[in-house]
Amino acid sequence: xxxxxxxxxxxxxxxxxxxxxxxxxxxxxxxxxxxxxxxxxxxxxxxxxxxxxxxxxxxxxxxxxxxxxxxxxxxxxxxxxxxxxxxxxxxxxxxxxxxxxxxxxxxxxxxxxxxxxxxxxxxxxxxxxxxxxxxxxxxxxxxxxxxxxxxxxxxxxxxxxxxxxxxxxxxxxxxxxxxxxxxxxxxxxxxxxxxxxxxxxxxxxxxxxxxxxxxxxxxxxxxxxxxxxxxxxxxxxxxxxxxxxxxxxxxxxxxxxxxxxxxxxxxxxxxxx
Amino acid sequence: xxxxxxxxxxxxxxxxxxxxxxxxxxxxxxxxxxxxxxxxxxxxxxxxxxxxxxxxxxxxxxxxxxxxxxxxxxxxxxxxxxxxxxxxxxxxxxxxxxxxxxxxxxxxxxxxxxxxxxxxxxxxxxxxxxxxxxxxxxxxxxxxxxxxxxxxxxxxxxxxxxxxxxxxxxxxxxxxxxxxxxxxxxxxxxxxxxxxxxxxxxxxxxxxxxxxxxxxxxxxxxxxxxxxxxxxxxxxxxxxxxxxxxxxxxxxxxxxxxxxxxxxxxxxxxxxx
Amino acid sequence: xxxxxxxxxxxxxxxxxxxxxxxxxxxxxxxxxxxxxxxxxxxxxxxxxxxxxxxxxxxxxxxxxxxxxxxxxxxxxxxxxxxxxxxxxxxxxxxxxxxxxxxxxxxxxxxxxxxxxxxxxxxxxxxxxxxxxxxxxxxxxxxxxxxxxxxxxxxxxxxxxxxxxxxxxxxxxxxxxxxxxxxxxxxxxxxxxxxxxxxxxxxxxxxxxxxxxxxxxxxxxxxxxxxxxxxxxxxxxxxxxxxxxxxxxxxxxxxxxxxxxxxxxxxxxxxxx
Numbered sequence: 001x002x003x004x005x006x007x008x009x010x011x012x013x014x015x016x017x018x019x020x021x022x023x024x025x026x027x028x029x030x031x032x033x034x035x036x037x038x039x040x041x042x043x044x045x046x047x048x049x050x051x052x053x054x055x056x057x058x059x060x061x062x063x064x065x066x067x068x069x070x071x072x073x074x075x076x077x078x079x080x081x082x083x084x085x086x087x088x089x090x091x092x093x094x095x096x097x098x099x100x101x102x103x104x105x106x107x108x109x110x111x112x113x114x115x116x117x118x119x120x121x122x123x124x125x126x127x128x129x130x131x132x133x134x135x136x137x138x139x140x141x142x143x144x145x146x147x148x149x150x151x152x153x154x155x156x157x158x159x160x161x162x163x164x165x166x167x168x169x170x171x172x173x174x175x176x177x178x179x180x181x182x183x184x185x186x187x188x189x190x191x192x193x194x195x196x197x198x199x200x201x202x203x204x205x206x207x208x209x210x211x212x213x214x215x216x217x218x219x220x221x222x223x224x225x226x227x228x229x230x231x232x233x234x235x236x237x238x239x240x241x242x243x244x245x246x247x248x249x250x251x252x253x254x255x256x257x258x259x260x261x262x263x264x265x266x267x268x269x270x271x272x273x
Numbered sequence: 274x275x276x277x278x279x280x281x282x283x284x285x286x287x288x289x290x291x292x293x294x295x296x297x298x299x300x301x302x303x304x305x306x307x308x309x310x311x312x313x314x315x316x317x318x319x320x321x322x323x324x325x326x327x328x329x330x331x332x333x334x335x336x337x338x339x340x341x342x343x344x345x346x347x348x349x350x351x352x353x354x355x356x357x358x359x360x361x362x363x364x365x366x367x368x369x370x371x372x373x374x375x376x377x378x379x380x381x382x383x384x385x386x387x388x389x390x391x392x393x394x395x396x397x398x399x400x401x402x403x404x405x406x407x408x409x410x411x412x413x414x415x416x417x418x419x420x421x422x423x424x425x426x427x428x429x430x431x432x433x434x435x436x437x438x439x440x441x442x443x444x445x446x447x448x449x450x451x452x453x454x455x456x457x458x459x460x461x462x463x464x465x466x467x468x469x470x471x472x473x474x475x476x477x478x479x480x481x482x483x484x485x486x487x488x489x490x491x492x493x494x495x496x497x498x499x500x501x502x503x504x505x506x507x508x509x510x511x512x513x514x515x516x517x518x519x520x521x522x523x524x525x526x527x528x529x530x531x532x533x534x535x536x537x538x539x540x541x542x543x544x545x546x
Numbered sequence: 547x548x549x550x551x552x553x554x555x556x557x558x559x560x561x562x563x564x565x566x567x568x569x570x571x572x573x574x575x576x577x578x579x580x581x582x583x584x585x586x587x588x589x590x591x592x593x594x595x596x597x598x599x600x601x602x603x604x605x606x607x608x609x610x611x612x613x614x615x616x617x618x619x620x621x622x623x624x625x626x627x628x629x630x631x632x633x634x635x636x637x638x639x640x641x642x643x644x645x646x647x648x649x650x651x652x653x654x655x656x657x658x659x660x661x662x663x664x665x666x667x668x669x670x671x672x673x674x675x676x677x678x679x680x681x682x683x684x685x686x687x688x689x690x691x692x693x694x695x696x697x698x699x700x701x702x703x704x705x706x707x708x709x710x711x712x713x714x715x716x717x718x719x720x721x722x723x724x725x726x727x728x729x730x731x732x733x734x735x736x737x738x739x740x741x742x743x744x745x746x747x748x749x750x751x752x753x754x755x756x757x758x759x760x761x762x763x764x765x766x767x768x769x770x771x772x773x774x775x776x777x778x779x780x781x782x783x784x785x786x787x788x789x790x791x792x793x794x795x796x797x798x799x800x801x802x803x804x805x806x807x808x809x810x811x812x813x814x815x816x817x818x819x
Contacts, residue, residue, distance in 0.1 A: 015408045022295040022568040023575055023587050029296055029469035034518050039469065040366065040408035041296050044339040047370035054369060054408065066590040066614060068339060093586065096600060097593035135561045135586035135600065194803070196575035196585065238515060242784060244803025245580050246796040250519040257467070257517025288681045295568040302569055302742035307791050312742065313639065313681035314569050317612040320643035327642060327681065341612060511788060523792040530740070530790025 002268050003261025005213050005223035010036035014056035014211040017080075018204055019043045019073050021063030021092065024197025027249065028059075028204035034257040035227065037208035048072035049079035057085055057211030059204050060111075062103055063092035063136065070103055077111035086114040086210045086217070089165075090203035093136045094118065095125035108163065114210055115221050116159075117168040117203045120144055120152070127159050137193075144173050153182045153273055166210075166221045170202060174229065176222050183222045185270045187229025189236045194245040198252070202228045205256070222270065230267035231255035275541050276534025278486050278496035283309035287329035287484040290353075291477055292316045292346050294336030294365065297470025300522065301334075301477035307530040308500065310481035321345035322352035330358055330484030332477050333384075335376055336365035336409065343376055350384035359387040359483045359490070362438075363476035366409045367391065368398035381436065387483055388494050389432075390441040390476045393417055393425070400432050410466075417446050426455045426546055439483075439494045443475060447502065449495050456495045458543045460502025462509045467518040471525070475501045478529070499541035504528035506540065548814050549807025551759050551769035556582035560602035560757040563626075564750055565589045565619050567609030567638065570743025573795065574607075574750035580803035581773065583754035594618035595625035603631055603757030605750050606657075608649055609638035609682065616649055623657035632660040632756045632763070635711075636749035639682045640664065641671035654709065660756055661767050662705075663714040663749045666690055666698070673705050683739075690719050699728045699819055712756075712767045716748060720775065722768050729768045731816045733775025735782045740791040744798070748774045751802070768816065776813035777801035 015038045020028055025041060032039040042051040045068065052058050058080040060073050080087045089111075091104035104126055107113075116126065119138035144152050153175060160167045161179035168176045174185040192198045206224040213220035235251035243251075288311045293301055298314060305312040315324040318341065325331050331353040333346050353360045362384075364377035377399055380386075389399065392411035417425050426448055433440045434452035441449045447458040465471045479497040486493035508524035516524075561584045566574055571587060578585040588597040591614065598604050604626040606619050626633045635657075637650040650672055653659075662672065665684035690698050699721055706713045707725035714722045720731035738744045752770040759766035781797035789797075 021587070023571050025296050026299060026469060026572060030519055030522065033467045033469060038408060038410060040369070041294070041337055042366070042370065043337065044372065046340065047372040050370045050372075051408075064587050064589065067592065068341075068614075093588070096586070097588065097596040099590065099593040099596070135584060135597075137584060194579045196572060196579060242800065242804060244800030246576055246799035246803070249576065250523065250796065253519035254515065254517030257519070258515060298569050299572060299742060303792055303795070306740045306742060311681060311683060313642070314567070314610055315639070315643065316610065317645065319613065320645040323643040323645075324681075341614075523796065526792035527788065527790030530792070531788060 001219055002223040002226055003265040005209055005216065005220045006227060006259065006264055007261045009208050009212040012212040013038055014208055015040060016057050016059060016204065016207050016211060017042065017052050017055040017076060018059045019069060019076060020059060020061035020200060023064060024200040027197050027201050027253065031201040031253050031256055032204050032208055034253050035205050035208055043069045043072045045072050045075060048076040052076040052079045053083060057207045058087045059207040060087065060107065061090040061092055061200055061203055062100055063200065065100065065103060073107060074110060077107065081112050086214065087111060088115045088117060088203055088207045089113045090200060091118050091122045091126055094122045096135055101125055113163065113165040114217055115166045115168060115206060116163065117170065117206055119171055119199065120169050123167065123169050138171055144171055149173065153177065157182060166217050168221050168225055170199060170225060174225050176225055178218050181218065182273050183270045184273060185225050185229060187226050187233060187269050189232045191236060191248060192232045195249045226268035226270065227256060227259055227264055230264060231259060274492055275496040275499055276538040278482055278489065278493045279500060279532065279537055280534045282481050282485040285485040286311055287481055288313060289330050289332060289477065289480050289484060290315065290325050290328040290349060291332045292342060292349060293332060293334035293473060296337060297473040300470050300474050300526065304474040304526050304529055305477050305481055307526050308478050308481055316342045316345045318345050318348060321349040325349040325352045326356060330480045331360045332480035333360065333380065334363040334365055334473055334476055335373055336473065338373065338376055346380060347383060350380065354385050360384060361388045361390060361476055361480045362386045363473060364391050364395045364399055367395045369408055374398055386436065386438040387490055388439045388441060388479060389436065390443065390479055392444055392472065393442050396440065396442050411444055417444055422446065426450065430455060439490050441494050441498055443472060443498060447498050449498055451491050454491065455546050456543045457546060458498050458502060460499050460506060460542050462505045464509060464521060465505045468522045495543065499543065500529060500532055500537055503537060503540035504532060547765055548769040548772055549811040551755055551762065551766045552773060552805065552810055553807045555754050555758040558758040559584055560754055561586060562603050562605060562750065562753050562757060563588065563598050563601040563622060564605045565615060565622060566605060566607035566746060569610060570746040573743050573747050573799065577747040577799050577802055578750050578754055580799050581751050581754055589615045589618045591617050591621060594622040598622040598625045599629060603753045604633045605753035606633065606653065607636040607638055607746055607749055608646055609746065611646065611649060619653060620656060623653065627658050633657060634661045634663060634749055634753045634756065635659045636746060637664045637668045637672055640668045642681055647671055659709065659711040660763055661712045661714060661752060662709065663716065663752055665717055665745065666715050669713065669715050684717055690717055695719065699723065703728060712764050714767050714771055716745060716771060720771050722771055724764050727764065728819050729816045730819060731771050731775060733772050733779060733815050735778045737782060737794060738778045741795045772814035772816065773802060773805055773810055776810060777805060
């Protein structure tokens with residue numbers, strides 16, 4: 001099933017509108033291309049809604065948000081809702097500042113999201129259950145472990161029910177859930193956290209997957225998360241002891257580029273609860 | 274001749290002012306350095322014209338334009354015209370939104386460009402001959418093929434005549450023309466389209482070439498287009514089957530860095546019509 | 547001693563707030579991660595001071611400044627001063643435009659900096675001793691050589707005294723000084739100047755070092771400068787003759803990622819005057 005999700009991205013080559021931060025935007029564009037979709041970035045009020053209209057899906061990432069881009073997020077999000085396009089929210093750094101928390105919450109209020117992807121601290125902040133955030137990273141206190149996994153799953157399903165979105169909480173263990181069903185994913189490599197923007201990249205790629213698979217949102221998100229995590233494993237195997245996080249970044253995108261549906265099916269490590 | 278164009282970039286090391294999008298800006302800066310020139314990026318109204326004045330040439334790229342940067346494009350463009358500096362226009366996504374189409378057309382009205390470089394859909398949009406655009410990529414319907422090549426050449430020459438600029442339409446087949454003479458270039462590799470911003474990079478590098486070769490604009494643009502395309506071939510030969518678009522991006526810039534005038538002369542594949 | 551400085555970055559993993567240009571921001575984030583710290587970028591007035599407050603140190607880089615980000619620089623800088631956080635200034639392109647020169651000078655007036663890092667032309671501009679700037683690069687006329695080294699050292703110490711900041715002038719020869727003591731550093735490789743943003747990267751990394759070593763600012767800056775320069779040497783040794791500036795960029799960040807305190811102690815080349 002996951003392989004089919006990837007195949008559909010390659011077959012449909014959806015055009016993805018990204019309103020995203022300037023830190024990781026180049027990697028986001030290249031990973032969208034690597035998985036087989038096509039990116040466009042546009043964040044001015046004067047064109048945001050119009051660009052959304054010619055695209056298949058919308059990725060809203062609030063990293064390095066500013067007052068100009070915030071209004072574009074709302075304009076594009078509403079247009080996407082109007083047209084029935086899938087919309088993803090990446091609440092980067094929600095909890096780190098009032099501006100980020102309030103913007104993320106207001107986006108949630110006014111726009112219907114198909115998927116919300118963040119780290120555990122960001123998602124807890126959105127759910128107003130007191131997550132703390134260490135800048136743009138999850139706080140250690142919030143960490144998902146085998147011990148608290150069941151309660152995190154219950155929390156995730158409840159938030160999915162409340163928002164109507166598929167929720168993806170990513171970290172050492174990833175949880176992807178709708179109101180009924182949760183996938184626990186154990187792909188990836190710890191070194192991925194020493195690259196800036198693997199989360200942003202995953203959000204951009206996930207938007208491509210849900211856009212190419214409109215009738216299987218939950219499975220599409222799972223496929224994207226497994227693709228990223230498994231690419232992180234494949235890429236890590238290529239590293240020599242002189243390589244570091246910069247080469248690793250390139251190798252992960254390369255691994256997505258070379259990912260086949262068969263390899264993904266074989267490499268994906270998940271269980272359903 | 275093409276080798277001499279590259280040699281002059283390395284010899285003169287022109288300073289190039291880039292008002293460009295934040296998606297591919299880092300690659301633009303690195304490829305300008307790779308070819309032997311020096312980049313500066315500055316897009317605030319408060320300094321745009323002044324920065325242009327200390328540079329040799331100006332590259333205006335409308336990707337991720339916003340109301341702040343648009344006014345800087347006009348200020349810098351007019352200053353460059355006043356000083357007789359070469360100016361290049363890259364109308365990224367013209368046709369994809371009213372804002373981009375109108376901005377590109379207004380720039381064309383108010384500023385004299387030395388060179389305009391885009392994909393076939395963007396250039397058709399500028400010429401108001403009904404190009405369609407798929408986001409920032411050329412639309413399949415507009416594709417330049419051996420069958421429609423003669424008519425595209427005629428169109429390109431006519432637009433060059435109308436605008437007074439050298440026109441570069443790049444894609445699988447590249448056409449570079451002034452009113453009298455067209456170069457048809459067949460360098461490059463299909464995989465270049467899976468990297469974000471090879472077009473933006475080419476525009477930035479082309480600005481360096483036309484700035485370093487003020488009396489040979491047409492040949493300078495041809496040299497830049499051949500350098501990019503041939504670098505794409507050289508870089509592709511280096512790829513292993515585990516490498517993908519991210520490593521390819523690095524290898525192309527590396528290949529420009531290592532390009533010699535002799536290699537360029539040997540590798541360039543073009544005909545004149 | 548230098549090794550301990552690096553060790554402390556890895557141990558404390560300080561969170562660094564960067565208000566920096568969009569050209570080299572991704573590399574800045576990745577090198578901050580490579581040295582063991584954690585980056586966050588935020589430049590909107592609505593959150594700048596608040597983000598600073600949750601971080602340990604602040605890096606202000608004026609490349610691609612605009613009227614929105616300039617006010618954030620002041621807000622964040624003042625908050626950092628209030629909280630006693632270390633603040634670094636990278637006056638990118640000071641001297642190239644009135645806006646940059648005036649912004650840098652006003653920042654110096656209103657904010658107390660812990661460290662100022664730039665090329666010789668930028669630092670001379672700050673000191674109002676008539677430096678010239680070639681865009682964002684040092685002007686040849688200003689170049690630090692063995693012949694003028696003593697007078698540059700005297701100038702650096704004097705500026706350190708005047709500003710109360712550790713001054714780092716980097717180039718082929720690096721000078722790092724407070725009012726009393728100057729380190730002359732001879733690490734690095736000439737090819738580093740063909741990568742965009744090695745200076746910006748160094749500034750971001752230096753902020754991590756001074757934040758993790760609050761009682762040893764001078765030595766922390768020296769350690770950061772030596773780390774960057776020695777990483778440039780280590781990375782250069784890895785390059786094949788087909789590699790260029792893009793691969794070199796990745797290898798330098800990789801070398802920082804793999805730098806050990808022992809290797810740094812052994813590789814650092816400096817004298818004290």
